[in-house]
Amino acid sequence: MAGALRISPTLFGMMRAVASFALMVGVAASGPASADLIGDAEAGERHFDDCIGCHQIGKGAEDGIGPHLNGIFGRRAAAHDDFPYSESMQRAGVDGLTWSLETLDAYIENPRALVSKTRMSYPGLENDQARADLLAYLRRFSDNPANIPEAAPTAIGTDHSVDPDILAIQGDPEYGEYLSSECVSCHKIDGTADGIPSITRWPEQDFVVAMHAYKEKLRPHPVMQMMAGRLSNEEIAALAAYFKDPD
């Protein structure tokens, strides 16, 4: 009976051929995200000059002030065992943040939107095309072709930054105090953090961009995605206003 279950070498070969054909079709259907289609990698290399003080990339690249960026696409955040990532970055990694075209794009646009207390002292790159070019350059140093989950190239140039009108909303701290009663079931108001991060005394803008990143599901934590998902722009502003100085 065991013989009936065994797959003949020929059949196995055929199955493999079918599988890889299916993979190719699948890739074509979802849009191949090769480096060239993301942006202009040559232009991106020039933008990388701003990064090179901390990040190495290419043959022989090692961790320096920042981690090396070979194979960054598809890598989980804070994945290099020996690199001293910030606590925020480590938490993001545990929460499931994985570097894809979309998450890298959002991170480079405004690092703190994705990782509030990242050690990366980089102000962010607002220009959509410049980011696309930089990502195209970075993409060259990740496995290729690979079935790395990433958004179709059309996603590039998507503006993840929070609308200035939203950032300008003056939060109502009294409303924020009421809303905060939901947060403090888990987050401690005195700012101590064991297993659950502190959310008190943040700069308002950091608070707002972080919450919008959860709302957009760029940040991975399922509880926070759910909580942020139903908060209006005014409510997020109210919470930011309250938690800035809860005393």
Place this chain on the structure above:
Amino acid sequence: MTLNRRKFIAVGTAAAASLSSPVVLAQGAGRPRVVVIGGGSGGATAARYIAKDSDGAIDVTLVEPSRSYFTCYFSNLYIGGFTDLEDISHTYGTLAAKYGINVVHDWATDVDRDAKTVRLAGGDALPYDKLILSPGIDFVEGAVPGWSTAQQNRMPHAYKAGSQSELLKAQVMAMPEGGRFAMVAPPNPYRCPPGPYERVSMVAHVLKQTNPTAKILIVDPKPKFSKQALFEEGWRTHYSGMIERIGPDFGGENTSVDPDAMTIDIDGMVEQVDVCNVIPAQKAGRIADMAGVTEGNWAPVNASDMSSTVDADVYVLGDSAAQGDMPKSGFAANSQAKVCAMAVRGALTDSRVFPAKFTNTCWSLIAEDDGVKVGATYEATEAKIAKVDGFISQTGEDAATRKATYEESLGWYSGITTDMFS
């Protein structure tokens, strides 16, 4: 907690200030009075928020018979050896000292809704303007034939934490080698939907170390249960061959027990066991019944403010309330308490009231560093508290995610108990 001289003087001054104000108020109408019955996740939270947010403008009395309160959540972790009983024990001193709540350690024995008074076992009557009931659960008599509260030491429920948890743990530790632990699981709805299955996981965790040939039998009247795929996956991974569950398709809903003989009769099949954890069907804490606000086993409430559908001056929180989609959990009671506290404060003082929002998350521990969670957000509709959105841990998650989930649950425990008691 130590008081240094400076702090003592500061506290003394604050006390003097608050002592002087009621005298002034007494010349007028007097402060509005809120009585809260039950000092758990719903009651302690409601009392604390009303006292804190009204800055002493409302007179809050909390009636709770226990001086030490053991949270039901994390009592399974005590059984599993992950926490001490003292770590899940809380007292009410801070609520009295810091917020001026009048903490009365007594049983509420009756409510006169016409006279608006609560009768205490000690004989006193407490007048109220608004009454908040958060008495947790009681068991439905005769729900498991053969079992009664009189037999709870032979067959513990351990579904109100404290001495019962200690007893059940001691019985598990004393099981003979290769012995048998049985659980009679409750029908829906009941407190803490994943609780029985987390308990089985924790008992298995202990037995795996101390008594690895022991077996666990779950007799369940429900066809399915909370986080089932996650628990069953965990049981296969960590406790292979140890746990057996008999659902309603094999007689799990037709079960009786004989505490003297230590047997369970499952639809005519009699099983001899060494420990039997009977978790009977549940109903609202008895005082809700005596107050006349229950319909059937539970007390129906309006979702917008947790007020009883039969009396606008009575509110029901947590396990006792029939509110709609939220599970009966400590997290849910804490969430409902904040909505209720705001509504009560708004009704009794001239303060702002905001729309109701509810949340719940339940973490469960399957094995060491293997935590899972389920949660949802809710809104108030005309008919009920209705689910808006939710999530659940996935099967096959990596060890780092599960460990982080467990650590998050520790953070939550610290957070919610701070939110209730300090």
